[in-house]
Amino acid sequence: MSTAALVPASGEPTNDVARLFVVFKVGGVDYALPADEVLQMESYSGATTVPGAQGFVTGILQLRGRVIPVIDLRFRFGLPPVEPTLESRVVVGEKDGRTIALLADTAREVVRIAASQEEPPPRLVGDGGFVRSVVQAGDRTILVLDFAKVIGEEPIDV
Numbered sequence: 001m002s003t004a005a006l007v008p009a010s011g012e013p014t015n016d017v018a019r020l021f022v023v024f025k026v027g028g029v030d031y032a033l034p035a036d037e038v039l040q041m042e043s044y045s046g047a048t049t050v051p052g053a054q055g056f057v058t059g060i061l062q063l064r065g066r067v068i069p070v071i072d073l074r075f076r077f078g079l080p081p082v083e084p085t086l087e088s089r090v091v092v093g094e095k096d097g098r099t100i101a102l103l104a105d106t107a108r109e110v111v112r113i114a115a116s117q118e119e120p121p122p123r124l125v126g127d128g129g130f131v132r133s134v135v136q137a138g139d140r141t142i143l144v145l146d147f148a149k150v151i152g153e154e155p156i157d158v
Contacts, residue, residue, distance in 0.1 A: 016114040024107030027079045030142045037093045037147050041107045044088040070101045100151045
């Protein structure tokens, strides 16, 4: 896991608070979650299907003695399915005592993002969707997700 700083490295004091984010890719797009919402990242070797689960729940997996539901982010975001590869990862997060794994195409990066780099998503994109903020870092765009909405804790108004 690499740590890349997206904040100025000038060494000058700043009032701009930077936080760590876990970055992962789904469908060639960079997404991120605040590191304080992420417990771990693991290789993905499959999940046990659960009959009757919502369509975006690909199943459950055992991780360090715990049974955790897995959300397929490709399905959740309306992207075409692909077979998992050796690069596929689950990003395990926690929200209000619930532990959920998010299946991503790849995940290996932790970045430091200054608060001033986060912008609200454009109105048509952000009105009630999964994206909480957008970060522009040079030619790179990172979409910061609202974990509660992705896991179905809060309704989305699309």
